[in-house]
Amino acid sequence: MSIAVQCQGCGANYKLKDEFAGKNVKCPKCSEVIAVPGYEEEEEAIGQNEANDLHSAFRRDKFLLRQKHMSINQKYHVWDDQGATILFIERPTHLLKNIIAAFGFIFVLVLMIGGSIGLIAALDKQLPDAAKAVIAIVGVIGGIVLSVFVLIALMPRRHIHFYSDEQRGEELLKILQDNKVMLFTATYTVLTPDGSLLGRFRKNYFYNLFRKRWYGFDAEGNPTLIAMEDSLILSLLRRLLGPMFGLLRTNFIIREWDPNGPPGRILGEFNRKLTLLDRYVLDLSDDRTRTLDRRMALALGVLLDTGERR
Structure with a gap:
């Protein structure tokens, strides 16, 4: 190594x-x-950089992720490099709540448009054509706006939960989706089991038009890392040609990040394996002293899949 x-x-x-x-x-x-x-210095640095109460599942440099298909919720199993399962991750879809939100959207829209049509029909002889047109326009536009507000209010946020096993007996980490609607930016907050802030991740959809980027921050808001697509040329080809049956699969390079300078040293990589199933490798071997918190790294790995809707 x-x-x-x-x-x-x-x-x-x-x-x-x-x-x-x-x-x-x-x-x-x-x-x-x-x-x-030397190795002794690196081992000492690793001990200083890792929390004493860090769960054993995070005390490693390589994580293998496999997404479980044929499931309503998004689920991942995390293995070590020996093939043993060490973590179970779940992001609920909230199917019932989304159905209720959709019905609420349709109900309010139909109610507003139907109400405007009914009002026009009831006052047909008393209203001039211009007034009827105004009522119709207000009914349609108002119905759309109010329906969108109802949809946003009823839509659930999709948080991500990390457990020690599939029985969900012990929660080890949590990623909160900060906003229900993510038009231009998306932000996620990473929390420990006791609710302590570990860090945040952010992406800007405008920057992602040509090359996908995710930015990481520590609990104090200081920038810590940037995850970028492995190549600008490949990223443009992916947008033009699509994944090409996995041949142009999206991989990310994770680096230290200083907003006032170029990206720093490489900390690791997040690569999709060339298989029919969704399998990924988060390799942090380059970060030998583990300056990057492995909990934040694994949270980033999950977001690079589910946050990109891959």
Whole structure:
């Protein structure tokens, strides 16, 4: 496994072989001496970066996700690299509530338009044609506007829940959908089981026209990461040609993010496997010191699928 280092002189990033662990090397660009961390230093850094009460399911660098099909709710099983199930994730669809919201939309729309038609019919002889036209227009426009408000009010938010197993006995993490309607931006809040804020994710639909991006923030609102499609050329081809039976499947690169500068070092990748079923690999091996909270990383992985409606 390679060791990721960064030159303090010029900021260049390198991946070195394991044989350089604990040694000093010279940067080929600026000749600055780089101290390569040894395994003991990395293990100590990992211990400092991970919470003491972190569930064992999150104490790893690789997560395998498989979406369960033939189910009303969106469900995922998460495996370790040995194939053992370590987590169960569910995003309820709320089918009944959505049906009620749709019926509410139709009922209000029919009521408003029908009421305007009935009013025109009742006052047919007393009203001039111009007044009838105004009543009809107000009935239609008002019906549409009021119906949309009713639909939004009745529509449920679709939160995401992480459990230790499929019996849902222990909830380990929760992702809240902040807004019911997401026209231009989408934001999600990640919470621990006790309700403590862990971080947030945001995407802008305008930016996603050419290349999909997700932005991550910590609990204080500081930017921490950016997840981008692996290639601008491939992202344009995906929009023109579609997934091409999985040959142009969407993969993401996860990097450190500074809004005032270019994307930082690579933290990991989220790749869709070339299979008929929806299977994904979240690989964070590049983040050897685990500066990225694995709970936030896995939350991002799920959002890169369900949040993109893949």
